[in-house]
Amino acid sequence: MQKKLDLPKLWRTCTLIFAGLSIIIIKYVLGLTLWLFFPVMAIYFVINAVCFNSYFLGMIGNYYFFIKHNQKALKYYKKAIDKNTRNVMAIYNYAAEELKNGDAKSALEHLKRADKLNTSVMIDKNIMLATGSCYWVLNDIDNAIKSLEDMRKKYTYINYHVYTTLGYFYLLKRDFEKALIYTNKALEENPEHASAIDNLGQIYYYQNDFENAEKYFLKAIKIKENSPDSLYYLGLMYEKREENKKAEQYLKKALSCNISSLNTITKEDIEKHLSKLEKAQKTL
Numbered sequence: 375m376q377k378k379l380d381l382p383k384l385w386r387t388c389t390l391i392f393a394g395l396s397i398i399i400i401k402y403v404l405g406l407t408l409w410l411f412f413p414v415m416a417i418y419f420v421i422n423a424v425c426f427n428s429y430f431l432g433m434i435g436n437y438y439f440f441i442k443h444n445q446k447a448l449k450y451y452k453k454a455i456d457k458n459t460r461n462v463m464a465i466y467n468y469a470a471e472e473l474k475n476g477d478a479k480s481a482l483e484h485l486k487r488a489d490k491l492n493t494s495v496m497i498d499k500n501i502m503l504a505t506g507s508c509y510w511v512l513n514d515i516d517n518a519i520k521s522l523e524d525m526r527k528k529y530t531y532i533n534y535h536v537y538t539t540l541g542y543f544y545l546l547k548r549d550f551e552k553a554l555i556y557t558n559k560a561l562e563e564n565p566e567h568a569s570a571i572d573n574l575g576q577i578y579y580y581q582n583d584f585e586n587a588e589k590y591f592l593k594a595i596k597i598k599e600n601s602p603d604s605l606y607y608l609g610l611m612y613e614k615r616e617e618n619k620k621a622e623q624y625l626k627k628a629l630s631c632n633i634s635s636l637n638t639i640t641k642e643d644i645e646k647h648l649s650k651l652e653k654a655q656k657t658l
Contacts (some may be wrong), residue, residue: 380493381429381460385422392418428454432461439467455484462492470504476635478511499525503536510543511635519543534560538570542638545577553577568598575607576638584611602631606639613647622651 396414400406423430435450451468454461469484485505492498506521522540526532541556554577560570575590588611594604605628612621629644 378491378493381491383493385426389418428457428459429461431457432459432464435464436461436467444471460491462488462494462497465491466497466501466504470500473504473508473511474634474636476511478508478635482508482512495529499529499532499536502528503539506539506543507636510546515543515546519547534563534567534570537563538567538573541570541573542576545573545580548580550577550581566597568594568601568604571597572601572604572607572638575604579607579611584614587611600627600631602628602633602644603638605631606644609644609647613651618651618654622648625651 393411393415396411396418397408400410400414401408431450431454435447435454438444438447438450448468448471451464451471454464455468459465465484465488469481469488472478472481472484482505485501485508489498489501489505492501502521502525506518506525509515509518509521519540522536522543525536526540537556537560541553541560544550544553544556553573557570557573557577560567560573564570571590571594575587575594578584578587578590588608591604591608591611595601595608598604605624609621609623609625609628612618612624625644625648628639629641629648633639633641
């Protein structure tokens with residue numbers, strides 16, 4: 375990672391220096407009680423909050439995000455970003471929420487800015503993964519793959535979530551060999567990762583190996599019951615077999631799941647097939 379100014383580290387260092395000097399001045403220069411240290415530091419933080427308002431708004435957003443009050447967090451993130459904050463975690467978290475809500479174009483712009491400011495290895499990996507997902511949602515699969523391949527080359531370790539996502543991107547290109555390689559790498563680290571198992575199901579599904587596809591989709595929903603992607607593909611397979619009641623059961627369950635832009639299917643996909651099944655039943 376190129377050399378960048380680590381603002382949080384700089385602020386922590388300056389704060390420690392200020393705290394140390396305050397103690398020395400209060401106790402040894404002025405000969406006053408150390409209880410004065412606390413109001414001095416309180417004033418220091420208030421001044422910081424005013425002078426670096428956009429950064430502190432991002433910190434408040436991060437706090438609410440940490441305690442899972444996402445709506446409050448987004449409110450403060452928006453204020454911070456409108457003031458051009460340099461709080462990388464706030465920018466990243468806001469972009470990640472935009473991505474989940476389907477606004478990949480705006481999310482990508484925020485991720486690019488976060489990348490320019492970031493000095494953390496962990497956040498760098500998260501940014502690269504989210505960037506790849508943005509390109510996928512924008513239907514730019516080549517750049518989606520490039521983002522994750524760049525991460526794979528840059529770091530000696532990447533986790534099973536990244537391998538799962540990369541495997542899926544290669545599946546979209548119908549490069550089944552690489553899709554299988556990366557999906558299996560994910561499963562080596564976490565054999566019970568439902569999304570990677572769903573990958574296997576889709577790999578076999580698109581090669582018309584429905585027996586193996588069914589096996590892996592059923593395994594995925596056994597691990598994660600509300601897995602809309604696996605439920606959807608099971609519905610499609612039973613529809614192909616003209617087992618319409620079974621197909622409808624799985625499709626309706628898929629529709630009841632929480633579906634975001636990061637799922638491989640949409641509500642419209644499910645509704646389309648349910649409508650087809652309903653029409654078929656009416657003609658009987």
